[in-house]
Amino acid sequence: MTGTGGRRAAFREASGLRAASRRASGPRVRRLGLALVAAGLLAGCATGTTEADPGTPDAPSAASGTVAAPDPSRTPEGRTPDGTLLVADFGSDTVTFVDPGRGGSGEGGAPVASVKVGTAPYGLVVGEDGRAWVATAEGVAVVDTQQRTRLALIPYATESGPVTTGEYRGGGMGIALAPDGSRVYVGVNVPGEDGAVEVIDTATREVTGTAPVGMRPFDVDVSPDGREVYATDHDSFDVTAVDADTLKTRRMEVAPYGTEGGLGSWLKPHYAVVRPADGKLLLPFEGERLAVLDPHTGKVTIERMTANTHQHGATLAPDGTLLVVGTGPIGSDDEEPSLTVRAPDGTERVVPLEGPHEDVAVSADGGTAYVTGGFTRDGYWNGITVVDLDDEESEPVRLTAGNRPLGIAVL
Numbered sequence: 326m327t328g329t330g331g332r333r334a335a336f337r338e339a340s341g342l343r344a345a346s347r348r349a350s351g352p353r354v355r356r357l358g359l360a361l362v363a364a365g366l367l368a369g370c371a372t373g374t375t376e377a378d379p380g381t382p383d384a385p386s387a388a389s390g391t392v393a394a395p396d397p398s399r400t401p402e403g404r405t406p407d408g409t410l411l412v413a414d415f416g417s418d419t420v421t422f423v424d425p426g427r428g429g430s431g432e433g434g435a436p437v438a439s440v441k442v443g444t445a446p447y448g449l450v451v452g453e454d455g456r457a458w459v460a461t462a463e464g465v466a467v468v469d470t471q472q473r474t475r476l477a478l479i480p481y482a483t484e485s486g487p488v489t490t491g492e493y494r495g496g497g498m499g500i501a502l503a504p505d506g507s508r509v510y511v512g513v514n515v516p517g518e519d520g521a522v523e524v525i526d527t528a529t530r531e532v533t534g535t536a537p538v539g540m541r542p543f544d545v546d547v548s549p550d551g552r553e554v555y556a557t558d559h560d561s562f563d564v565t566a567v568d569a570d571t572l573k574t575r576r577m578e579v580a581p582y583g584t585e586g587g588l589g590s591w592l593k594p595h596y597a598v599v600r601p602a603d604g605k606l607l608l609p610f611e612g613e614r615l616a617v618l619d620p621h622t623g624k625v626t627i628e629r630m631t632a633n634t635h636q637h638g639a640t641l642a643p644d645g646t647l648l649v650v651g652t653g654p655i656g657s658d659d660e661e662p663s664l665t666v667r668a669p670d671g672t673e674r675v676v677p678l679e680g681p682h683e684d685v686a687v688s689a690d691g692g693t694a695y696v697t698g699g700f701t702r703d704g705y706w707n708g709i710t711v712v713d714l715d716d717e718e719s720e721p722v723r724l725t726a727g728n729r730p731l732g733i734a735v736l
Contacts (some may be wrong), residue, residue: 360422392417393725395436402534404471405455408688409736410709411470413446413459414439415555415699416490416729420446420459422473422736423726427497429693431432431711431722434510438473442466445490448500448544448732450509452527457734458509460497462488465511465525470736482532483513483521492701499545499557499596500732502527503569510554510567522556522567536572537616538565544596548604553620555606557597560588564597564606566620577623581614591655596639596684598647609636609649612675630667632675634660636682637701642691642714645669650682652700664696664712664721678721681707686733699729709733 401409410423419439426434441462451457456476457468464480485495498520499512509525520542524534539558546555547569555565562580567573578584582592594616597606606618612632618625634651641647651663662678664685681700687693692715698706709726713719 328569352521355386368593373558375598389410391725392728393436395421397437398607399435399437400473401437405473405719407736409437409470410695410726411449411451411457411734411736412697412727412730413442413449413732414708414728415445415447415731416705416707418442418444418446418461419728420449420457420468421727421730422470423724425695425711426722426724429688430713431709431724432516433608434711434724434726436726440468440473440475442468442475443478444488445494445496446732447496447498448511449734450500451734451736452502452506454506454734455736456523458500458502458511458527459732460500460511462496465497465500465509467530469731474483477530479530479532481511481523482523482535483515485513485515493541499542501545501547501554503547504549504551508569510545512538512545512696514541519561520556522554522565524569524572534572536565536567536574538567538574539563539576543594546597546599546606548599548620549601550604554598555597555620557594557608559593559595560595562590564594564618564620574623575623577618577620577625579608579616579618579625581610581625581627582614591635595637598639598641600641600645602645606625607639607647609647609665610652612636612649612660612663615647615667627670628671631648631673632660632663632665633658634663636665638682638697640685640687642687644691646691648685648687648694650685650696651675651678652683652702653681653704664694666694666712666714674714674717676721677696678710679723680704683731684733686735687736695733695735697727697730697733699731701728701731705729 366693408645423436443463445462449459459466467477482531523570527584538556539561539624541559542556544557554566612634615628638650647667653662666674681704696710709724711722
C-alpha cells in the first residue's frame with residue numbers, strides 16, 4: 326500500500342461516488358470526481374506535496390527498508406557478465422550493478438557494485454557498446470558498464486532550476502537512444518513549466534539541439550526508423566512527436582479519461598512503448614485502458630485492460646508481449662500492485678506484487694521480468710521483484726538492491 330491514511334481515506338470517499346456512478350451506468354468507468362478530489366488534495370504523482378520539500382532528502386517510507394550495500398567480494402573482475410542488472414538509484418546519486426542470481430531468477434542475487442552518476446538518477450538506457458546514459462538532476466551521466474566507471478556528466482542546455490531531489494525535481498527523466506546509437510534523447514523536466522527534449526551526440530558527448538515538449542516528460546521513445554522521438558508528457562496529457570532531423574514538434578493529446586482535474590488528476594499518461602510492427606505507441610492507463618496512439622495521424626484507439634490498478638512502467642518482450650507495472654490503488658475499489666503480462670493477441674495475466682513498484686525490464690530471452698521498487702509517490706522499497714514469465718505457477722522473488730531504484734536495464 327502507498328500513501329498516508331488521510332489521503333487514502335479521502336480517495337475512498339471519492340471512490341464511493343465513482344462506485345455509485347458505475348452501478349447506474351453499467352461497465353466500469355473512472356469518473357472525474359476522483360480527479361477533482363485529487364486536484365483539491367494535491368496528492369500523488371500529480372503534484373509535489375507528497376514528497377519532502379525540494380532540496381531535502383526524500384521522504385521516508387515504511388516500505389523502504391534498508392539499503393543493501395554492494396558486496397565487494399562479489400564484484401566481478403574484468404568484463405561485467407551478460408544479464409547483470411543496472412538500476413538508477415533515485416534515492417541516492419548512484420547506479421547499482423546487480424547480480425540477478427542463479428539463472429537470472431533472483432535467487433541468491435545481490436548488488437555487486439555502485440557508480441556515482443549525479444543527484445537523483447531517473448531513467449537510463451544502455452547502448453550496444455556497453456555505455457549507459459543516465460538522466461540525473463544534474464545532467465546525463467555516461468557510464469562504462471564494463472569497467473563500472475563514470476566517463477562524463479553532460480550538463481543540460483535547458484535551465485531547470487536548482488539541483489534537488491524528490492519526485493518533482495527538475496532535470497532529466499525519460500531517456501532513449503537512436504537506433505543507430507548516434508544520439509541520445511533526454512526529457513528534461515522544468516518544474517511548473519513545459520519541458521524539453523535535448524539531443525546529445527554520443528560521439529562528442531555534447532548537447533546539439535533542444536525541442537520544446539509538454540510538462541514532465543516521464544518517458545522518451547524513438548520510432549523504429551529513428552525519424553521521430555516521442556516524449557510522454559505526464560502533466561499535459563499528451564505525447565510530443567519531435568522530428569529527429571529538424572526538431573520540429575507536434576503535440577497529440579492522449580487522455581482516455583479526459584483532462585478534467587488538470588495537475589491534480591491521476592488519469593494521465595506515464596510510460597509508453599513503441600510497437601515495432603507498426604510504430605504505434607502503447608500507453609497503459611489504470612489497468613483498464615490501453616491507449617494505442619498512431620503518431621502519424623494522432624488518432625487514439627482504446628483497448629481493454631484488466632488489472633484495475635494505477636499503472637506506470639512498461640516494456641515489450643522480444644515476442645511482443647507487453648509488460649506493465651501496476652503501482653497500487655488510488656481508490657478503495659482498485660486492486661493492489663501487479664505486473665500485467667499482455668500477449669500480442671490482447672489476452673492478459675496479472676501477477677500480484679508485494680508493495681509499490683515503478684519500472685520494468687525483461688531478459689534477452691523474454692523469460693524473466695525485473696520490476697523496480699522505487700515508486701515515484703511516497704511509497705517505495707529498495708529492491709527488485711523478479712517474475713518468471715514462463716512458469717505461471719512460480720512465485721515472484723524479491724531481491725534487495727539499490728536505493729529507491731527506478732530505471733532499470735539488463736546488460
